[in-house]
Amino acid sequence: EFFYFSDDGQLLGLRTGDWKVVYAEQRAKQFDVWREPFVSLRIPKLFNLRRDPYERADTDSNSYNTWWENNSAWIFYGSAKALQFGQSFKQFPARQKPNSFTIDDIMKQLTQYQPFRPE
Structure with a gap:
């Protein structure tokens, strides 16, 4: 198995054998x-x-949903x-x-910042 995580520690998906299950995806480009968050499905x-x-x-197949229904047992696996x-x-x-790159965290760091004040 291989587990896919975001930089923030969110489980995005996993691969087992030839199969991949996707729990969240990045829909933005370039x-x-x-800037854009992952979309949890x-x-x-x-x-x-x-x-x-x-x-x-x-996105490219007109029968993906039918195929998905026929193979959905892999999602439970x-x-x-x-x-x-x-x-x-x-146990481990x-x-x-994990790092967090939200604007709230940046603002928190900025408000805790003490500028250098020469005496």
């Missing part, structure tokens, strides 16, 4: 990916990476793997908190 997307290596079936991975943090906790 430099806007740094209400139901995960599913891709077979051997058949769709560029993960475009959800992936969710079980993600839960199992999450449980491992009880994270060594540091």
